[in-house]
Amino acid sequence: MLMSVRMAPPLPLIFLLMIHGVSSAGWGVSYSPSHICALKNSSVIMNCTYTYPTGYQIMKVFWTKTKDNVEPPDLSKDPEYSQRLQYLGDKQQNCTIRLSHVTLKDSRKYYFRFITNKDKWIGYPGVTLTVTDLQVESPERVTEGDSVRLTCKSSCTLTDRATFIWYRNSQPLTERRDRNNELLLQSVRREDAGRYSCAVHGHNHISPAVQLNVTYVSVLINGSGEIVSGDSVTLICSSNSNPPAEISWFKGGTFVGSGRIFNISKISSDDSGEYKCRSINEHGEKYSDAVTLNIMYPPRSVYVSIIQSGQIWMGDSVTLICSSNSNPPAEISWFKGRTFVGSGRIFNISKISSDDSGEYKCRSINEHGEKYSDTVTLNVMYPPRNVSVLINGSGEIVSGDSVTLICSSDSNPPAEISWFKGGTFVGSGRIYSISKIGSDDSGEYKCRSRNKHGEKYSDAVTLNVMYLPRSVSVSISIIQSGQIWAGGSVTLICSSDSNPPALNFSWFKENESSAVGSGQSFSALQSGRFYCQAHNQHGSQRSDAVTVTGEAFINTLLHS
Template sequence: MTSEISRCSFVVGVALMSVRMAPPLPLIFLLMIHGVSSAGWGVSYSPSHICALKDSSVIMNCTYTYPTGYKIENVFWIKCPIKDFPDLSEDPEYSQRLQYLGDKQQNCTIRLSHVTLKDSHEYYFRFITNITEGRWIGRPGVTLTVTDLQVESPERVTEGDSVRLTCKSSCTLTDRATFIWYRNSHPLTERRDRNNELLLQSVRREDAGRYSCAVHGHNHISPAVQLNVMYPPESVSVSISPSGEIVSGASVTLICSSDSNPPAEIYWYKGRTFVGSGRIFSISKISSDDSGEYKSRSINEHGEKYSDVTLNVMYPPRSVSVLVNGSGEIVSGDSVTLICSSDSNPPALNFSWFKENESSAVGSGQSFSALQSGRFYCQAHNQHGSQRSDAVTVTVKDPPESVSVSISPSGEIVSGDSVTLICSSDSNPPAEISWFKGRTFVGSGRIFSISKISSDDSGEYTCRSINDHGEKYSDVTLNVMYPPRNVSVLINGSGEIVSGDSVTLICSSDSNPPALNFSWFKENESSAVGSGQSFSALQSGRFYCQAHNQHGSQRSDAVTVTVKVIDSVFSFNGKDESVQTSS
């Protein structure tokens, strides 16, 4: 528009220059060219500037005057005051839209319909009288600016924010405008006012959509602008496909639905373990191991939300087994209870019992009482199938009886010998044999051997004979014989005596049987100086004892006895001398 108007002004300027350079014309013509009212000549526009909405109709109010005595022969509107002054009513772009509402007296008003942005120009009214010099152009003209509407809005808002949308035009509309707002092409009837702004306080997700605006009474609607309301995930739910009972081997799909903006990212967890991502989580050939609680996590930058679902996978009995309430071995006349267990979903309620190599069932129910020997198995059933267990053996048995222990070799046991204890037991099945010395476990098996037996091995030994039906004990005592050891001499006093007194020495030893024979010796003398467990020493010297039993003997270390002599008289070289000495 600006360039067109400028272009028109430039042309007018050129035309005026041409006029000034031309030979003098009558004064009245020059005044007409300049559009200046003179001597009753003039054109008036009201208003002189019009801002019109695209596709609307514009009324350019216009009046004109001229001196008395002139007769109007032609009136028309032009866009640019240039040579030949083309009549807009003859312009193909205007001829169908321009309507002259005036007359040939004073009124020069026109209506321009369905205005477009290209119609933005300065327009002039021109009239021609019956006198050659009586021509007039109303300058300055009326300026028409055609505008469209644009919605100005933030691209992204968060739920709860306050949002202001503005319906903007390039100029201020001349007519007093009442604005209408549309969301998704539907009018917001509650939002019709003279304010070109739409205020959404505490915006909701339902307010999202394509917004456009218009002016009441006009057809033109602005291009729609998308208002994108961001909000965290809501209404999160998980559906299972196919719905209904889930049977092992089927393919199952979990679908997470979530309402959020922007769209949430979906993550899947089984318990606390991450198992996948995306809106759809599929399990092909599902198994009982896939049973459990699944959780979908729906998250975007505004928040997160979870939804849980439980998969309960149905499957026929498996891992069917027989539990024997006891050992499976019973004492004659008793019974053993067999219990059938299975892993199935739903739990098996029907059970059948069979004896191996027999075609007919021998019982029903989850438990069965077996009264005889044989191999038995059960078969578990639910609506998805059945499975049989492995067979278990039931045996009629006896607890241990007639338990006894024998010692080999028999007779007296002497330290250093090899001794064998043998436990005999009558039981079915054969009993397990355990050996104890006192309460201490020392071995297992029917035979318990001790090589190079010592006195430490003496004591009471117990044979425990046990099987699944009972236990019994038998005891035996080992008494190990050994020669004297740890032989020592105890001095009854200090070991120092006065001449004429004596000191008692006592011989002690460890032996089995106890030593009864004792011999006393003075060191470095071969002959015994005494016998018995005690000995009275009357003289100085080093003495030891030797203890004896039927298995051997051992001597002690020597001890020292000292005799002190006071004021004794001795003869040396025929002379008597009194001395104090010890011997």
């Protein structure tokens, strides 16, 4: 049902009736729903539409929480609402709003107000908002084995269909034992004791917690603080019964002793676990809640696992995991050799390189002691690299010397080495030796390093073999000057093979000890047998003699 109130100055009665009859046509505000029950701290949508006569222009729209003032206050200007109120409508027909983080103080009626260029309107009866908290109803104490029903209550019926969620000690209950807004605990156990709260699915608000106590047989641990391996520990079972009950002790489900007091001398980590006592008489039996003996001890059983199967190649990602048994849990450190390289149970090497090869171990340490694992070896495989050739010895290489070439290569697994002179294969192995080297051995040498992951050649090195002159010979060149019989001469030229090239030449006439000339060429002006001798820093060698005679001279000229 809608009711409208227009604020205007007093007018004569007949004029007011005429105005009301005209202006009320087409005015209205509609809310859906008109009553909202919302959960504390949730967001509320108040759906709203409005109408006004054709030809009127909307000047201002707003929501208010009062209808008493001539000019009711705009909620969007109210500090209690301004940060939480969002107008979702428009200045035409939609006046919907969202109110966020509602509180119990927000429970009241709200009205939509709009102002046109000719008149004002406020929509009655407005929207009634009731904000509710959640409360858990529960018996304060129950006995183990009883059935108990917990109820999640609200002050009004929530407008949105609600699915209830239950918590025990702030942890959601995974077992769905709820029926609508009720939680039924059948044959309640000691584990069911705790602080219970409820919530509505999809909302953050949780009800205040209510404590549920379960009566049971209890165990007292004699002493306080940490229990360390080697300590003496006493457990005492408390039970009310008539007649007095017989007491039995269990670790897990295993019987370990009788009597009200159970003592463990020189306790060890093997004694860790849950202990409970059973109280039994002719009227029945009851078990205590389990108590946990948490024995502290230094690290033991420390070892490293490599998360990688098969060979480790350069560029792989390798993960090492340190396993350790200790209480309390230990801090883990990693070492490569004796060098600290990282912390934490997991040590990861991404894009592993050959520099990461080596022995790794982890150290497990807590306040009771420390222990190192055995070492594990990371053997990173990679193709040959840094391939080079070293010539054993320095200085000049002279014919007849012994020369050794050594191929250096870094690879894993070790590479096979091959030697090449130019493009010709000449040998294998890391060392290539040439004994009594000759000029034919001069040239460019390189080695090839190869394993299953790849191959690489070294840069070439040059062997430049020095040797004394050899293949020394004399050739004849005739130079004509005027007539054949007058002024003709024979020029002798000395040729040789040597390294470095011969620069000194001497000429001799056979059977004479003194040289008759020098230089690579010699002009023979008389008959006889002549030879030359070529010299470099490594020695000298002479040629065979050639005969120069008058007849030979003429023949030479005629055939030249």
